[in-house]
Amino acid sequence: MKLLELIQKRQSDRKYTSQPVAEDQIVACLEAARLAPSACNSQPWKFVVVNQPELVAQVGEAAAGLGMNKFAREVPVIVAVVLEKMNLTARIGSVIKDKEYSLLDVGIAVEHFCLQAAELGLGTCIMGWFDEKKVKRLLGIGNRRVPLLITLGHPAGATREKVRKSQDEIVSWNKY
Amino acid sequence: MKLLELIQKRQSDRKYTSQPVAEDQIVACLEAARLAPSACNSQPWKFVVVNQPELVAQVGEAAAGLGMNKFAREVPVIVAVVLEKMNLTARIGSVIKDKEYSLLDVGIAVEHFCLQAAELGLGTCIMGWFDEKKVKRLLGIGNRRVPLLITLGHPAGATREKVRKSQDEIVSWNKY
Numbered sequence: 114m115k116l117l118e119l120i121q122k123r124q125s126d127r128k129y130t131s132q133p134v135a136e137d138q139i140v141a142c143l144e145a146a147r148l149a150p151s152a153c154n155s156q157p158w159k160f161v162v163v164n165q166p167e168l169v170a171q172v173g174e175a176a177a178g179l180g181m182n183k184f185a186r187e188v189p190v191i192v193a194v195v196l197e198k199m200n201l202t203a204r205i206g207s208v209i210k211d212k213e214y215s216l217l218d219v220g221i222a223v224e225h226f227c228l229q230a231a232e233l234g235l236g237t238c239i240m241g242w243f244d245e246k247k248v249k250r251l252l253g254i255g256n257r258r259v260p261l262l263i264t265l266g267h268p269a270g271a272t273r274e275k276v277r278k279s280q281d282e283i284v285s286w287n288k289y
Numbered sequence: 290m291k292l293l294e295l296i297q298k299r300q301s302d303r304k305y306t307s308q309p310v311a312e313d314q315i316v317a318c319l320e321a322a323r324l325a326p327s328a329c330n331s332q333p334w335k336f337v338v339v340n341q342p343e344l345v346a347q348v349g350e351a352a353a354g355l356g357m358n359k360f361a362r363e364v365p366v367i368v369a370v371v372l373e374k375m376n377l378t379a380r381i382g383s384v385i386k387d388k389e390y391s392l393l394d395v396g397i398a399v400e401h402f403c404l405q406a407a408e409l410g411l412g413t414c415i416m417g418w419f420d421e422k423k424v425k426r427l428l429g430i431g432n433r434r435v436p437l438l439i440t441l442g443h444p445a446g447a448t449r450e451k452v453r454k455s456q457d458e459i460v461s462w463n464k465y
Contacts, residue, residue: 116295116408117317120324120401141293143460147453148296149400152417156454165463195465206418212436214417216389220396224325225296228404232292241328241390242382254465260388277323278332284319287341289371289430 119231122272126236127184129266134190138233145229149222152214153203158222159195161252171251176243190265196258219260236268295407298448302412303360305442310366314409321405325398328390329379334398335371337428347427352419366441372434395436412444
């Protein structure tokens, strides 16, 4: 499959079949994330794969607040993405240039995960809205941030058309 | 090409041939970026493509500080990634959950760009270290952040082996 087809196929899948996800497929998605680039090759991430059904339901419940992410209560797998300390070079750069490279890095790694899932015929949804304290308590994550959760499963819905701004709206040449 | 091969092929390319990059290839990379997911579909990005040789040299010079990114002075194309305001939903979420979704989003879009370039046989380098004020002045970018620059060209070097932590170091199951 061409990359563009893969990009079209990757979408926020919020409904999954009851089929469990094979462990080797989860590992394949993690492998894509593992190879992601990061500022100064810091790799400031850890991935906690949750696939014990009771624990998945609890973590999913923590994502289902204020009417958001209700679907997360019934998903086969959730991966919690933990922000780890960058290496010294990246930390110094982040301070001097006043930008948090590690969030840029995590975005890249998470998207590798999701594109790999799409290639395997799996569906994902990246969630930024959840009760972070509760998730950290459930998974034993101490003094670290959890910027994102990813749900993973066999999608039960069809591929939707993407709604995006046009290139005219987001691209300019040699001048802003 | 399988996604994993593409991921292996994408690397920080710091040396390019003198061959210019065809405009339709640049547009193809931008198309991959355009279709990237973002929090609340905010698409908080603009891409300024710099391909006028004199201007590229000036922007590249702004990236070559303190002995870093010297190669950027001689590249065919530089794309400046501008952080735009998120939509209201994403902004509220960012404040309540105390995380800057837009940086995660920009990471994803930039990686789409780079993976698409790799598929086309082009090379990229994502740069987070540069004189942002100077870049903004050169391109007429007002009161906005420029978190990243991307260089683009026909790579002159070979594909290197990736150095990454092992899965054992970055993955755990059902517990941090």
